Amino acid sequence: MKNIPIILMGCGGVGRQLLQHIVSCRSLHANKGIHLRVVGVCDSKTFLVTQDVLSTEFDDAFLMDICRTKSDGLSLEKCISSGKCEASSYSESRRKLTDIAARLGFVLVDCSASSETIEVITQTVNLGCCAVLANKKPLTCSMEEFDKLFLQPRRIRHESTVGAGLPIITSLNRIISSGDEISLIIGSLSGTLGYVMSEVENGKPFSEVVKAAKDLGYTEPDPRDDLSGMDVARKGLILARLLGQRLEMKTTTVESLCPDKMGPDMMTLEDFLANGLPLLDNDIEKRVKKASSNGKVLRYVCILENSQCKVGIHEVPKDSALGRLKGSDNVVEIYSRCYVNPLVIQGAGAGNDTTAAGVLADIIDLQDQFP
């Protein structure tokens, strides 16, 4: 049985779901000769680790305790009293993790949303560990930090940073390693903005569609976080760097659907929804009509072409995979020497279940790194 030690950073929605997947896949993985041994778990306050990382692990009952604790909105501190672990503070966790990495090869899984994890991931990977990321932030750092992080690229997987569990990065890596030349990638990588753009296509006012998306739970608590396009821009930058483009976040062209003067520091959320948002309807309606008169529809996409990454509203043919998109699915079209008609990958691009499934597939994909 191949034994893969795991340390998880971030046990909110995705991380918690990952622990549940690990437990429910025990027999499936055993049949493939694999055992995932969770030896540590970290939230924003506390780092819990087994008493002897070389030989023990958190048992499944304790992992389920952790899930329940986090599901109840509590901190991992509550689990310390179990006697099944040692605890350190978050601030000590970095030193602890590199100490362990010097003695044990493990997979460091980053399901947090923190921009502070890059340093410890870089350190542990360069000490011989592997890393799996659902967290986009470490991949959208400066190129200098990025280069240090990817000194050992085979030890890092991050499928769930773009399109959740959709096999976008896996597929791109295959295309790249086969020498096929990618000329264009165009993708709708926000379920929220995908929903919004396909609904306004049918004539509904932008403001009503955004409010409906908020009511359906499709948006962040403040929809301006989606409308800013920054989340799509991060995904675009991750794909661009995969293609070898040495771009920085600040050189990515991002069209925000929310003007600066309606930003969170200028207007309350209530004021924005009631008075700001409706002012945007007219412009979007005009653009929808203009696109329609060209036989096209509007999509909020990231476009990678000519070593550039652009994010914003774009007219696409009605009968393309992008143009036919409905609901909150993500879709990516990849054009290359082999794919003159694009390679299309489409499906749910959000949700804790599918994101955690992508993380778990990444962990299993790293199995050949372990003896």
Place this chain on the structure above:
Amino acid sequence: MKNIPIILMGCGGVGRQLLQHIVSCRSLHANKGIHLRVVGVCDSKTFLVTQDVLSTEFDDAFLMDICRTKSDGLSLEKCISSGKCEASSYSESRRKLTDIAARLGFVLVDCSASSETIEVITQTVNLGCCAVLANKKPLTCSMEEFDKLFLQPRRIRHESTVGAGLPIITSLNRIISSGDEISLIIGSLSGTLGYVMSEVENGKPFSEVVKAAKDLGYTEPDPRDDLSGMDVARKGLILARLLGQRLEMKTTTVESLCPDKMGPDMMTLEDFLANGLPLLDNDIEKRVKKASSNGKVLRYVCILENSQCKVGIHEVPKDSALGRLKGSDNVVEIYSRCYVNPLVIQGAGAGNDTTAAGVLADIIDLQDQFP
């Protein structure tokens, strides 16, 4: 630099293209720290191998010589006189390959169309080698042989056996290893039959569409080889076995679009095209109309559901990815717990360039198996 020895079986269209890809990707792969060292090449008559497999390789000029020779329709025998290799007959090649496998870990690449390669692949993999297959036949053998072949599943890749370079098998393996439960796979996996079914949808007679497809070079020299559905059935069986279903070729339900009485042993090709094929128009036309009256269209698909594999004509919704399919693209819809709306993968599913690109991506994906 990681050095990966390669021995290629079958250097017709795909194999030849693979050698060209390997040569043209030299600097790309060197940047990733990989060197693909081709030490042997085999066609149906001759096995060429370097004089010392442990330390030498065919240089790029010799690989290009091999490509030219095969492109001219000649046998590898013609390359013997180069003095750059040792030659054996095809019948000796099996013993030679296992001899080498006992001394050297290599990737055995099967780009042949032979049903005889399974034994040598099984032997070399169980001696510690890896295998990459574009050849479907070894994967559609009996379950008994299949089990022996897959004793070391991590050492085998075969993306290009289904949908050429499309990332179908890679994606399925990820979904399976994450514990997501697949409820249904439905795919149009023949570019030829995809083209035929989308053209008859527009009212064109079946016989004319098949003849047009033949003239466009979309079909096998005898289109009955496509119409029989056997190639799709093989792909369906490969996917079914990936899902863990212990099915045999003979238990796969296959609807042939060419009745037995019009088979190659009953009618010449000319007679079939002139007199047999037009007799099929009426039935297809009726089925197209019946589907259309239900808001559906006909596709020739493989369906994996309830531990069964069925291959044949099926009515699908007009506005699904399958229903919108035009031209010779392949498309697969995968339904699972995470993908209630299906995960869709679509693109070119045939052609030497994309098939060889899939093989090359598989080889690179095996890099962690080599020290």
